[in-house]
Amino acid sequence: MSYNAPVKDMLFVLKELAGIDAVATLPGFEDAGFDTAQAVLDECAKLSGEVIAPLNVEGDRAPSSWRDGEVTATPGFPEAFRQYVEGGWQGLQHPSEFGGQALPKLIATPCIEMLNAANLSFALCPLLTDGAIEALLTAGSDALKSRYVPKLISGEWTGTMNLTEPQAGSDLALVRSRAEPQGDGTYKVFGTKIFITWGEHDMAENIVHLVLARTPNAPEGVKGISLFVVPKFLVNDDGSLGARNDVHCVSIEHKLGIKASPTAVLQYGDNGGAIGYLVGEENRGLEYMFIMMNAARFGVGMQGVGVAERAYQKAVAYAKERVQSRPVDGSLKQSATIIHHPDVRRMLGSMRAMTEGARALAYVAAAHSDTAHYHADADVRARHLAIYEFLVPIVKGWSTEMVNEVASLGVQVHGGMGFIEETGAAQYYRDARILAIYEGTTAIQANDLVGRKTVRDGGAVAKALLAEIAQTAEALGAAGGAAAESMRVQLEKGARSFANVVDYVLANVKRDPNAVFAGSVPYLKLAGIVLCGWQMARAMLVSQRELANDPEFHGAKIAIAQFYAEHILAQAGGLETSIVAAKGDASVLALSEVQF
Amino acid sequence: MSYNAPVKDMLFVLKELAGIDAVATLPGFEDAGFDTAQAVLDECAKLSGEVIAPLNVEGDRAPSSWRDGEVTATPGFPEAFRQYVEGGWQGLQHPSEFGGQALPKLIATPCIEMLNAANLSFALCPLLTDGAIEALLTAGSDALKSRYVPKLISGEWTGTMNLTEPQAGSDLALVRSRAEPQGDGTYKVFGTKIFITWGEHDMAENIVHLVLARTPNAPEGVKGISLFVVPKFLVNDDGSLGARNDVHCVSIEHKLGIKASPTAVLQYGDNGGAIGYLVGEENRGLEYMFIMMNAARFGVGMQGVGVAERAYQKAVAYAKERVQSRPVDGSLKQSATIIHHPDVRRMLGSMRAMTEGARALAYVAAAHSDTAHYHADADVRARHLAIYEFLVPIVKGWSTEMVNEVASLGVQVHGGMGFIEETGAAQYYRDARILAIYEGTTAIQANDLVGRKTVRDGGAVAKALLAEIAQTAEALGAAGGAAAESMRVQLEKGARSFANVVDYVLANVKRDPNAVFAGSVPYLKLAGIVLCGWQMARAMLVSQRELANDPEFHGAKIAIAQFYAEHILAQAGGLETSIVAAKGDASVLALSEVQF
Incomplete structure (x- = not known):
């Protein structure tokens, strides 16, 4: 198998460092202790290793493709996504009242790591859906929640985040997309959004875009940005799908890595305006988007840990198999597997040490998040929330910087073979390079x-x-x-x-x-x-x-x-x-x- | 222009740090002082910037391709190579008795940097030819020298180094290719060589392969390896080309980067044996190969410096043009070009500092090499040779490690655009990754x-x-x-x-x-x-x-x-x-x- 989830290591961190036993004392998590974690992780390891990981190379060789506004995912992806949905994995950490499994973030986090280790491109789709769910649960009206959240949690529909425009990347003050109120409570949305991950695809029957745009007369800068739901297909009152909305994918990008995940340019309103629904209050869009973004940033940190682990596993396998040169200590008179060479040990040690350290810190942060959200005592919640929020930029920033180094060492362990695409080590190096860039x-x-x-x-x-x-x-x-x-x-x-x-x-x-x-x-x-x-x-x-x-x-x-x-x-x-x-x-x- | 050779910086190093004035006092280099350096560098900057650099992106998009044993270089490459040959650039540092210009390594080195900055894939071809010339000059018989060296120095023919076999990478003790003496002074060579850079192509009329192989009854290990010249086309006594030799390119690799440079699998002797000519003495092949390799290792160090410089130039250009976010010090009330942001300055500063440091050390090493080879006093030569040899692994190792970091920072300065292949920053990141691997x-x-x-x-x-x-x-x-x-x-x-x-x-x-x-x-x-x-x-x-x-x-x-x-x-x-x-x-x- 190309990826074996390190379940034993993960459970060690859960129990000994992140305190799953304490998390299981939080209200609502009484059944979410170590045994549950073990069962969930074992199941997720199977799905990741057997179904999703084998598609990783496929996605690199046969990226998702665009034709006439439609995007076709890599062969095999839709079927794997169907299995992901049927297993209920999208709902892992979401509320049971909308059909989720309401497990702690501490249990969901190793699962997110596994999915991303197995297939970064694939796992991005659920990651963005998680963000959309968070934003709607936090700021959406009851009507929006009941219409969209259950379908997102079940995985039947997927979600996206639409922030970036050609002139507005890190600087959202420069967002120019606009939303015109129609008098009936809906808006018409116009504009161009770029870098929209899984912004168009054929793995789900509907796509729920969360879009930043300005209403007429909104203040300049970030204080004049509102958040809208713009579904690919409008949703009828009975929940069935209605007309195709006026949002279209005009192209997808040719990227260094994560090639199976379509990065879309979305055009809103070229045919009269895309129907959108305001989330929360006008001009508070950035605030809501930060909710999605904080969840997504933590998730990207886990992507870094996941790819680092996968690169490490591949390098170890190669080092145990490749025979080259005698040991420097003269202990063997013939050439040995390269894992005998001190510098290969040093490289593998660096890869593993950085990966384990980043994993441990992220899981510890996840436990703080659980306590911050579910502890009975408000003071305790506040204290843990402050720690969690301190840790989020570090989990995101450090895990993604370290994975560049780890994936590079993975290539280096392979020597010349590492530079040959068929070997696969180079894909991790390419895929990982986006992580220190996107989501901030x-x-x-x-x-x-x-x-x-x-x-x-x-x-x-x-x-x-x-x-x-x-x-x-x-x-x-x-x-x-x-x-x-x-x-x-x-x-x-x-x-x-x-x-x-x-x-x-x-x-x-x-x-x-x-x-x-x-x-x-x-x-x-x-x-x-x-x-x-x-x-x-x-x-x-x-x-x-x-x-x-x-x-x-x-x-x-x-x-x-x-x-x-x-x-x-x-x-x-x-x-x-x-x-x-x-x-x-x-x-x-x-x-x-x-x-x- | 996508690459402007930093001639002023280079001349500063030549004059103030590497001591071109002292090199010009060495016997034979009387005309090779600062003014000559300036003239040569200016000319090379033109060729690099105007002719060779524009083909760099082309080579990535339309890599060299293999069909039925023939390799076709990227469109535009053969014409650019013709200009390179006509300018006499291949002979820059080689002896005038074989048609070279006999300039100091100190002047050749910035030229090598420029060519590699302009187009790593392109410049690899001359780099390998340089190695072949060095080996023949050092160990070849007069007959071999007079038959091959002038054509290599003129650039009409190109050279290759054939060390690696599937089971023998860093560990040359494992080489299994064999050479059977034919009684007439020639040998028949059999075996498979992999990772042969520019091992087959259509830019020159002949390719001179330098090949490691074992003669019958040679000792085990590295002490039983001999070096052979195996030309693609046999050379008649009058210097004209004769029959096609039994060496064939059976495939080329699909690589992470340097896609325009064909990386060949060469099959020797499938049709009766490839005619080869022993270089120097039997069983001393590794020693001779190290001569080529030391020259090539220094050259690869310069490749690191060159790509780092190019990545820096691109990042600076983007940072001066891309507008995003207000300065943190509140000095502007609107969004500024990103070069105003402290972290962008830090990244650009890191790129430039590492590039300048590596360049300076390499040029200083080149001056030691010149003194080591041309000083009148044997003790002085020996002292400088020891310093040069100490510096070679550092120039090779450190310049190539640092360029990975520099090229990665170059991607990072571009933000999301850095991950899009059309931008070009990602190519440097991919191309550079081989440098810390090949030639050791x-x-x-x-x-x-x-x-x-x-x-x-x-x-x-x-x-x-x-x-x-x-x-x-x-x-x-x-x-x-x-x-x-x-x-x-x-x-x-x-x-x-x-x-x-x-x-x-x-x-x-x-x-x-x-x-x-x-x-x-x-x-x-x-x-x-x-x-x-x-x-x-x-x-x-x-x-x-x-x-x-x-x-x-x-x-x-x-x-x-x-x-x-x-x-x-x-x-x-x-x-x-x-x-x-x-x-x-x-x-x-x-x-x-x-x-x-």
């Missing part, structure tokens, strides 16, 4: 981390996390042994860099915003490295305790955590220097435009 | 750096370079100013890490080779970062002195050098930790094969 580039995540997540609360969440890290470091000191000691040293150094940078950001952001924001991406990477390292440290403590119960499994966890400390955490100091040294608009900010 | 992966370069270049001489060259770095640091201290001080601090820190690692390698390589070689790639990166940083420091000193003469140019040099110090040199400490911490087979080497 790493710089956009980093701006969010600096502005809304660090400066706004005076660094309160960051400092609370640092206090927890200090406790873990103390436990490492008490645990003893070379691995724990090495981890303690690097974790403390990393935490000190993190703390110094938080102080620097707080002290300088008003006085010298250019310098602080020039360091925002290094800050995000530093935070990601240290927070993932903290999870690796916690895993190490658990595995030291449990070692005798499963020496092979826990021994590997300890060794990979130590590797993380010495190879990944060790980068923290350099990042601190590049952030802090940027003060006073030094070096690159000093160049004028013509000097570039 | 980064791990192979790193093994060379550790074994042959550091351990064998007891670290003598490394320590000599460190002594020079110390002098530069001292000069920075004397120069004064914030930029020089920041550079001094980071350069001294980096040099200390470099020195510590050299000591660690020397002390532990016998006792614990696995641990040392697990740190070999980080060591190579550390050496690359520090040695390039040293060149940036030297550039800073020159530009501080010359600032008043050209404030825009030298001001940029100072700022980029400072940026290099704070963002790139700052990574040295983390690399040191990951190398030194690996001692005692810790962490990843502790995992058994089944634990991966």
Whole structure:
């Protein structure tokens, strides 16, 4: 099988690091404990490995195709999607009153990882549908909810997010699409939207577009943007499908990767106007879109973890099979499989350490999200929500930056074969490259981390996390042994860099915003490295305790955590220097435009 | 124009860092001073920018194609190659007795950079021809030289290197191709060679394959490999072309990048045996191949610099044109071009700093090569040869690792457009990915750096370079100013890490080779970062002195050098930790094969 979901690793994180037992004490999640998680993950692993993963290469070789406004998905995709829908997977984390299974995000998250590892292009379709569901549940009227949400949750219909226009990418203030009220409560929508993932396809009978547009006389900028539902087919009062709406796919993009997922240019209103329905209140569209986007950003972080895991599995398989050169230590007189070579070990170790660290942090964030939404006590909810929101840009930004490195190492392990498309390692490298871009580039995540997540609360969440890290470091000191000691040293150094940078950001952001924001991406990477390292440290403590119960499994966890400390955490100091040294608009900010 | 060769930057390095004036004092190079360099570079910039660069996108969209054993190059390539040949560019650095121009490597090197920046696929063909020329000049008989070298130097014929077989990549001990002596001084060659760049094409009338094969009763392993010339068409005594030889292209690869350069599978001897001619002595093939390979490795390093420069130019152009979001410092009330945003500056600064550093180190290495080959004093030659050989794996390894990062940043600057193939940024990302793999992966370069270049001489060259770095640091201290001080601090820190690692390698390589070689790639990166940083420091000193003469140019040099110090040199400490911490087979080497 080309992808074996690492269910044992995932359950380890769920139980030992993210606290599934505590999540199962939240109201409504009484039946969603470890056993449920295990059953769901096993089932999802089967679907991912047997049905969806084999289509991944197919999608790259026979991308979705456009003809006369219609998009045909890669052969096999519609049938696999049907199985996904029939299994009820789209409803995993959505409310039971609309037909969902109402499971915790903590259980849904490993499933999302598996689907994306199996097939990034495929999994994008449900990911966008999740976003549409979130937005409608949060801001939609009861009428909109009852008309659209059950069909989205069942998977019969799919959803999209329509933000980007040719002139408006990261900068939504520049959105020009417009919506004219028709007096009957509906609107007519006009405009061009680009980069619309699964914006047109033949896997579902209807597509529910969520579209940002301006009403007449709306204020300039982001405060004048409203959110509309624009279905591909209008929906009759009895729920049956009516007329084709005036939204058409005029082309799809030719991309570096994720070729099976059609990236559509959608034209609204060329034939009189596309009928749209306002979601929530006028001019609050951006706020609602951020709800979708936060869910989607977390999901993109999981895409990074998923592709990293898949690239790792492929590289390991190759390294165990390919025979080349004698071991440097002279232990064999003939050529050995390349997994015997120290640099191959280092590459595989880097891939695994970064993947495991990012997975652990994301699952921990998912548990915070569950507590933030379902705990009985409002103060507890607020505290966990603040942590979750701090972690979202890091899960998104760091997981997607790290997967570029991991997928590149995957190619490198394959040597010359890695550059040949038939091998498959290159597809992960190409596919992964979009992740640090869409749903907000790493710089956009980093701006969010600096502005809304660090400066706004005076660094309160960051400092609370640092206090927890200090406790873990103390436990490492008490645990003893070379691995724990090495981890303690690097974790403390990393935490000190993190703390110094938080102080620097707080002290300088008003006085010298250019310098602080020039360091925002290094800050995000530093935070990601240290927070993932903290999870690796916690895993190490658990595995030291449990070692005798499963020496092979826990021994590997300890060794990979130590590797993380010495190879990944060790980068923290350099990042601190590049952030802090940027003060006073030094070096690159000093160049004028013509000097570039 | 899609590529403007940075001639002013190149000449700055030639003159101020690599010492073209000193090279022009070497016997035979009296006419090859700064003025000659300027004239040659200007001419090459024209050819590269106007003729060769425009074909780069073409080559990606319409790759070379195979049919019935024949390969047709991308439309436009043969005509451009004809212009390249007519301009005498292939002979730039080759001896005048065979028709070359006998210019220093220092002048040829920027030209090689330009050609590769313009079109990596195109430039690979001359690069391989250069290797074939080197091997024949070094080891070939007079008969072989006079028959093949003039046609190769003129560019009428092209050359290839045939090392790899399906089971023998990095490990040439596994080569199985065989050569049977025919009693008349010729051999019949049999076997399959893969990954043969420009192994078959229609741009030249003949192709001269240099092929590794075993003679009957040759010893096992690398000591039983001989080198043969196998021309595509046999050459008559009068120099005219004779019969088609029994070497045939059975397929070409479908690759991630450099799609215009055909990567051939060559079948030797399916119809009775391909006629081959022994180069030098039997069983010394690997030694001769290393001559080609060292030249080719340096050339691949220049490919890294070239693609990095091109990716930088494209990213700058986009950043100056794309309007998106207001500046974070509130200095504008409307959206600005993205070059105003601090993180875009940081990305462009990283791209430029790494590119300039790698360029400077490579040109400095080229000057050492010239002195090593042409200085009148044998001791001086030997000293410079040792430095050049130390630098080759670093130029190859570091330039090609850095270009992956630079090309990735280039995609990132373009945001979503970077992922769309029509934009062109993605091509550099794909093309560049082979560079850290072919002509020896980064791990192979790193093994060379550790074994042959550091351990064998007891670290003598490394320590000599460190002594020079110390002098530069001292000069920075004397120069004064914030930029020089920041550079001094980071350069001294980096040099200390470099020195510590050299000591660690020397002390532990016998006792614990696995641990040392697990740190070999980080060591190579550390050496690359520090040695390039040293060149940036030297550039800073020159530009501080010359600032008043050209404030825009030298001001940029100072700022980029400072940026290099704070963002790139700052990574040295983390690399040191990951190398030194690996001692005692810790962490990843502790995992058994089944634990991966």
